[in-house]
Amino acid sequence: MRKKIAAGNWKMNTTLLQGIDLFNEISIRLNEIQLSGVQVIIAPSFVHLAKFVSLARLNNSICISAQNCSHEEKGAFTGEVSPEIIKSTGAEMVIIGHSERRKYFNESDELIEQKINLSIKTGLTPIFCCGESEIQRSQNQHFNTIKLQISKALFNLPPTDFCKVIVAYEPIWAIGTGKNATPEQAQEMHHYIRSLIEDKYGMHIAGATPILYGGSCNSENSDALFKNPDVDGGLVGGASLNAEEFIKIIRSLAAN
Ligand code: PEP
Numbered sequence: 001m002r003k004k005i006a007a008g009n010w011k012m013n014t015t016l017l018q019g020i021d022l023f024n025e026i027s028i029r030l031n032e033i034q035l036s037g038v039q040v041i042i043a044p045s046f047v048h049l050a051k052f053v054s055l056a057r058l059n060n061s062i063c064i065s066a067q068n069c070s071h072e073e074k075g076a077f078t079g080e081v082s083p084e085i086i087k088s089t090g091a092e093m094v095i096i097g098h099s100e101r102r103k104y105f106n107e108s109d110e111l112i113e114q115k116i117n118l119s120i121k122t123g124l125t126p127i128f129c130c131g132e133s134e135i136q137r138s139q140n141q142h143f144n145t146i147k148l149q150i151s152k153a154l155f156n157l158p159p160t161d162f163c164k165v166i167v168a169y170e171p172i173w174a175i176g177t178g179k180n181a182t183p184e185q186a187q188e189m190h191h192y193i194r195s196l197i198e199d200k201y202g203m204h205i206a207g208a209t210p211i212l213y214g215g216s217c218n219s220e221n222s223d224a225l226f227k228n229p230d231v232d233g234g235l236v237g238g239a240s241l242n243a244e245e246f247i248k249i250i251r252s253l254a255a256n
Contacts, residue, residue: 005233007041008240025243027059053090065093071114083122093125109152127166134173168235174215183224190230219248226256
C-alpha cells in the first residue's frame with residue numbers, strides 16, 4: 001500500500017519563535033490523535049531546519065523538509081544551499097520545482113532535473129511539484145504540460161532512483177487562491193500522472209509512487225480530495241500555518 005502523506009509548506013513565513021510555537025502545537029495535537037499510517041512532513045525556512053530537526057526528534061513522527069535546494073554540489077555560489085548542507089542539518093526531504101520557484105526565480109525543467117538528481121544522489125527525498133496555469137487548462141493543455149514537466153525532470157532517472165520521488169500535483173491557479181481543484185479534476189490528473197509513470201516504469205513502481213495534491217487544500221475540502229483513489233495526500237501551504245486546520249487535514253487523510 002502507498003504511503004499517505006500530509007506535508008506543510010511554510011514558505012517564507014514564521015520567525016523562529018513563531019515556528020517553534022506552531023511546530024509544538026502541531027506535535028502536541030498529533031500525539032493526541034491516532035495516526036493510522038500518515039507521514040507528516042513540515043518544510044520550514046532553511047535557516048530553521050536544524051532547530052526543527054531537533055524538535056522533531058523529540059516528537060519522532062514528523063519529518064523535516066527543505067523548500068528548495070541548489071543544483072550545484074558546493075563552491076562559490078553565495079546564498080545558495082546545497083543538498084549536502086540540507087542533509088547535514090538532519091532534514092530528510094526537499095521540495096523541488098514549486099511553481100513559485102518556477103515563476104519568481106525562473107527555474108526551468110532542466111534546472112529542476114539537476115536539483116532532483118543531486119538531491120537523490122545526496123540521500124534526500126525529493127518532493128517534485130508540477131502544475132499547469134489557468135490559461136493552459138483553459139486551452140486544454142493541462143495534460144500535455146504535466147507530461148512535459150514530469151518527463152523532463154524525472155524520466156531520466158533509473159527505476160531505483162525514481163522510486164525515491166514523491167510527486168505533488170499543484171495546479172498554479174489553485175495555489176494560494178482559495179480556489180482548489182475539484183475532487184474530480186484532482187483524481188483525473190493524478191490518475192493521468194500515475195498512468196505516465198506506469199508507461200515509463202511499470203505497474204509496480206506506479207502503484208507505489210505517492211502523488212500529493214496541492215492548491216488551496218483546507219479542512220473543508222480535504223476529505224473530498226483525499227477520498228480519491230489516486231490522491232495520496234496533500235502538500236499544504238496556507239492551511240499548514242494553523243495547527244488546528246493542519247491537524248484536521250491530517251485527520252481527514254487518516255480517515256480516507
Ligand atoms: C503550496 O504552496 O504548495 C500550496 C499548495 O499552497 P496553498 O495551500 O496555500 O495553496
